[in-house]
Amino acid sequence: MKQLTDLKAILHSKRANIFYLEYCRVMQKDGRVVYLTVGNKQKQYWNIPIANTTVILLGTGTSITQAAIRMLATAGVLVGFSGGGGTPLLAANEIEWLSPQSEYRPTEYVQGWLSFWFDEKKRFEVAKHFQHQRLDYLQKVWEKDTDLQAECFYLDDHDVQSSLARFIQQIEQCQNISELLTTEAQLTKALYKIAASRTGGRDFTRQHESIDGANAFLNHGNYLTYGLAATTLWVLGIPHGFAVMHGKTRRGALVFDVADLIKDALILPWAFICEKEGATEQEFRQQCLKNFIKYKSLDFMFATVKETSLRGDQL
Structure with a gap:
């Protein structure tokens, strides 16, 4: 083979x-x-x-x-x-998604998106706006989720607060997309470390090709969020190619931008928790789907993309 x-x-x-x-x-x-x-x-x-x-x-x-x-x-x-x-x-x-070829979808959102997308400065401001929305969502979820708290994921823990505060500060200091991507990667790495410490204290290395443990659950959960993001964009009539962060090498990168709004909040911690508990892939998937419903993930994606489309040139 x-x-x-x-x-x-x-x-x-x-x-x-x-x-x-x-x-x-x-x-x-x-x-x-x-x-x-x-x-x-x-x-x-x-x-x-x-x-x-x-x-x-x-x-x-x-x-x-x-x-x-x-x-x-x-x-x-x-x-x-x-x-x-x-x-x-x-x-x-x-791109990766087999989607119905119906064109009976709204045009106002793609028109609004394109009103800022061709302006590099405005596109960068939207990218930063997405990062702020991502953090707001994470904080709301981690603050109220009793299941996460039972696993020692507390929003007011010092390492969590310092990581989020540092990221918020660095967002505003970034001068371009490359710096923002680097800053984002640093936050995710810090959250991996936090999650690993809550579920066993071991060192963790992200390996996208791995089929074992937390890496496999992260891959599986991330693809679930990509499905939600692709659905959001298709329904709103916005082509996946008009990304604000990840579009340098992947034509469908707007899917990744939108999926990032919820990945850290809902997928990342549960990948580590489910690995610790020896959960099956189906059990992990059910946990993710339950959280998507509980925290209205798809609604949040729709609201964020719609709001950004209609006022993105004003951000």
Whole structure:
């Protein structure tokens, strides 16, 4: 099986294959993406060379598994559902998200967002505004959450207060996005240290490729927040590419900007708590979903993005 990092080795401009499939099931089998056809009462599996494929269109009578979608996304393959013969296009993925291609969405928010986005100074002010909103949300959650307090996560602890106060001060001292990103990373690292100290006192190193422990829970929880953020932006009609912080290398980076509003408050501490308690992935996911509802995470994202869209040029 190819290493996941090798699946994007062939540039999209050099890839040879576009697949249109009908009356089959696309799945992952033995580390490969294949499609299954049934003819004359005999099943046949056909390999799809995903590293050399740009687009897969799924037509009439097709289905696809989650495992196959995961591998296709890793290889950077675009996936769309279409009618017979490849048209009309019913749904296609926007960055990482397979979203309905309906354009009956509000226009006022994307127009408001674009009113400031092309001005670098205003875009930077919005980025700082997002960081302040992120901290406000964290403080509200940690101040009232009795479950977190039972795990010794107290907002008024000295290390928590000093980390947040330092970050607030540094936000205003930042002169550009690079400095703000560095400051943000320092805060997250401090929160990792705080969470680790509350749940065992061990050293913690963030490893995005890890499939064990708190790292795995952080990855899983972060993807849940990305789903909420992508939903918020799609409903409001704002393309994922108009990021204010993370857009240097990822076209869909506005998803990450919006997800950051809640990640530290709800995902970070529970990743460590659930690791300590030996929770399963499903138990961790249920805890996250419960917190999303309890603290109205999606409402908060919508309110923040809508408010920023409508008055972002005044921040």
